[in-house]
Amino acid sequence: MKDRVAIKWMETVDSTQNEVQRQQDGLDNLSVVAARNQTAGRGQRGNRWKTRPGENLTFSILLLPGRDGIPAIPAGDQFVISEIVTLALHTTLEDAGIPSKIKWPNDIYVGDRKICGVLIENTLQGGMVHSSIIGIGLNVNQTEFDPEVMNPTSMKNLTGRTFDLQELLALFMDRFRDELSKLTQRRITRVRYLSALYRFGTLHSYTDCATETVFEGKITGISQQGLLCVEMPDGIIREFGFKEISYII
Ligand code: BTN
Numbered sequence: 001m002k003d004r005v006a007i008k009w010m011e012t013v014d015s016t017q018n019e020v021q022r023q024q025d026g027l028d029n030l031s032v033v034a035a036r037n038q039t040a041g042r043g044q045r046g047n048r049w050k051t052r053p054g055e056n057l058t059f060s061i062l063l064l065p066g067r068d069g070i071p072a073i074p075a076g077d078q079f080v081i082s083e084i085v086t087l088a089l090h091t092t093l094e095d096a097g098i099p100s101k102i103k104w105p106n107d108i109y110v111g112d113r114k115i116c117g118v119l120i121e122n123t124l125q126g127g128m129v130h131s132s133i134i135g136i137g138l139n140v141n142q143t144e145f146d147p148e149v150m151n152p153t154s155m156k157n158l159t160g161r162t163f164d165l166q167e168l169l170a171l172f173m174d175r176f177r178d179e180l181s182k183l184t185q186r187r188i189t190r191v192r193y194l195s196a197l198y199r200f201g202t203l204h205s206y207t208d209c210a211t212e213t214v215f216e217g218k219i220t221g222i223s224q225q226g227l228l229c230v231e232m233p234d235g236i237i238r239e240f241g242f243k244e245i246s247y248i249i
Pocket residue numbers: 014015016017018038040041042043044045047049057058059060107116117118119135136137
């Protein structure tokens with residue numbers, strides 16, 4: 001791994017995910033594209049990611065596993081990318097005095113409010129992860145949000161402080177590289193992910209998206225493939241994929 005990562009700051013772009021995709025062939029492993037303003041920021045489930053220009057971190061990282069000293073990642077283990085990214089975010093926030101939780105698979109929450117969203121887009125080749133574009137939207141200095149954004153909060157809302165965006169991004173990348181260096185310690189990473197998991201081990205309401213029914217369940221763990229294991233009202237543990245369960249908050 002190189003000593004430093006290249007961070008390219010752009011004034012305006014449609015989406016840093018799209019920009020990394022477009023430039024991918026000319027970018028080094030762990031290159032970062034950050035934008036002060038995104039005109040078509042993308043979120044999970046086809047949603048838009050809209051934040052105020054210049055007030056937050058919106059950036060994407062190109063990760064090429066199996067090169068430059070970074071271990072290869074089999075396709076079946078790709079959830080480890082969610083784990084290391086969210087753990088690096090969790091630690092970065094902890095360093096700023098903010099106690100956060102990871103809402104499976106890769107949102108970051110403080111209490112019942114979302115402070116950060118992550119969009120991971122992987123390409124697979126020969127049963128391995130060939131490339132991963134990791135997009136992160138961290139609410140930093142914005143204090144008021146569009147009413148259509150569900151339960152938002154920001155670092156400034158929580159601490160009253162204004163953060164330097166470039167400094168914060170550099171701190172996050174240090175944390176991310178720390179996590180990458182421990183990529184092969186899968187069991188320890190899983191334990192740390194579970195210990196930071198939102199709603200782990202306690203009873204809460206969810207919607208089963210297939211039947212549109214509400215139920216009370218308890219998150220008991222994460223499967224090898226990264227599915228959410230939930231103890232159902234009848235005591236049976238069920239595994240849910242990302243689009244199969246929705247949290248009632
Ligand atoms: C979510 O829906 O929670 C994921 C949001 C991810 C947003 C980030 S902002 C930087 C990168 N560029 C995008 O277009 N999306 C991601």
